[in-house]
Amino acid sequence: MNKSVLMVGSGAYLPEKILTNDDLATFVDTDDGWIKQRTGIAQRHIVADGELTSDLAYNAAINALENANMTADDIDVIVLATTTPDDTFPATAAQVQNRLGAYNAFAFDVQAVCAGFVYALTVAESLLLANKGRRALVIGAESFSKLLDWEDRTTCVLFGDGAGAVILEASDDAQNYGILSSALYTDGRHRDILYVDGGPSKTGSVGHVRMKGQDVFRHAVEKLASSMYAVIEQAGVSETEIDWLIPHQANLRIIDGMQKKLGLPADRVVRTVSEHANTSAASIPLALNQAVSDGRVKSGHLLAFEAIGGGLSWGAALVRYGRP
Numbered sequence: 001m002n003k004s005v006l007m008v009g010s011g012a013y014l015p016e017k018i019l020t021n022d023d024l025a026t027f028v029d030t031d032d033g034w035i036k037q038r039t040g041i042a043q044r045h046i047v048a049d050g051e052l053t054s055d056l057a058y059n060a061a062i063n064a065l066e067n068a069n070m071t072a073d074d075i076d077v078i079v080l081a082t083t084t085p086d087d088t089f090p091a092t093a094a095q096v097q098n099r100l101g102a103y104n105a106f107a108f109d110v111q112a113v114c115a116g117f118v119y120a121l122t123v124a125e126s127l128l129l130a131n132k133g134r135r136a137l138v139i140g141a142e143s144f145s146k147l148l149d150w151e152d153r154t155t156c157v158l159f160g161d162g163a164g165a166v167i168l169e170a171s172d173d174a175q176n177y178g179i180l181s182s183a184l185y186t187d188g189r190h191r192d193i194l195y196v197d198g199g200p201s202k203t204g205s206v207g208h209v210r211m212k213g214q215d216v217f218r219h220a221v222e223k224l225a226s227s228m229y230a231v232i233e234q235a236g237v238s239e240t241e242i243d244w245l246i247p248h249q250a251n252l253r254i255i256d257g258m259q260k261k262l263g264l265p266a267d268r269v270v271r272t273v274s275e276h277a278n279t280s281a282a283s284i285p286l287a288l289n290q291a292v293s294d295g296r297v298k299s300g301h302l303l304a305f306e307a308i309g310g311g312l313s314w315g316a317a318l319v320r321y322g323r324p
């Protein structure tokens with residue numbers, strides 16, 4: 001029998017502090033109307049002083065373990081997607097492993113910026129399929145506010161902080177549940193349209209996000225659509241079978257553009273960008289957990305994930321949620 005990888009639980013955590021568009025407008029030349037109209041964002045959560053990416057990731061992981069009725073001992077692999085690690089090294093995943101006491105697990109970070117969750121999911125799936133463990137904790141966690149130039153209104157209004165997590169479990173009897181297909185892509189030629197102007201080997205500093213927004217927008221719709229078509233074809237399903245599109249939450253116009261391209265009804269899309277803004281690698285698992293918690297996503301539903309970010313790196317995955 002073929003081995004497959006189920007998605008059996010989710011969790012999330014958001015820092016308490018909320019920054020509304022009106023709050024932003026007190027120190028940047030922007031306004032609530034512009035931000036909402038161009039992006040759909042109304043507010044974002046921001047880490048408190050001393051609150052680290054590992055704190056967000058740990059809380060999301062605890063929430064996911066509770067929701068899946070598991071303990072840290074049950075986890076064999078931890079893959080944490082982040083662009084904002086606590087330290088240059090060790091991996092933030094190792095800090096999370098220690099706080100959880102998940103000493104049966106090996107743990108490492110994956111860096112694919114806003115596509116990080118789709119990358120981490122695929123990496124974790126591959127490890128479970130290669131018998132490197134039975135259960136994986138996949139986390140997307142970001143303190144993206146730490147990378148923002150708060151004087152640059154073209155970027156600082158777009159991002160927020162948070163974490164989401166899922167638990168994967170290898171199964172020999174998945175009955176068409178679990179990760180049905182995934183596809184990853186990178187095109188480093190477009191590095192200069194979305195990057196951070198710092199780093200250990202270049203400047204020795206962390207740096208700030210720099211972006212050519214319109215160029216990113218143009219690539220996003222085209223590349224997300226082609227990656228969705230690739231995973232739909234790979235899984236042998238039709239787009240009309242998708243119960244929920246759970247996209248990376250960067251911009252409402254990109255999300256709605258994808259919904260229309262796929263021909264999905266508007267109420268089959270999970271949208272959290274208005275409350276969370278763009279939380280990079282955390283945005284998909286945060287959105288997923290919201291829809292699981294409020295009862296929209298149920299076991300057996302076909303979920304479509306897609307994301308694009310700096311690199312450019314992008315990808316998509318189709319998952320039938322829960323256990324057969």
Ligand code: COA
Pocket residue numbers: 029030031034035038039114153154155157211212213214216217250251278308309310
């Ligand atoms: N508040 C008010 N005005 C702003 C502003 C802000 N926060 N940011 C930019 N503007 C101004 C610009 O200066 C420009 O003014 P000008 O016409 O006088 O020069 C005007 O608004 C239009 O700017 P433009 O960049 O053309 O707007 P846009 O419609 O392309 O929207 C983005 C900008 C960033 C919202 C949009 O391009 C986008 O969402 N791109 C994708 C970005 C993304 O998703 N990145 C993350 C991928 S992981």
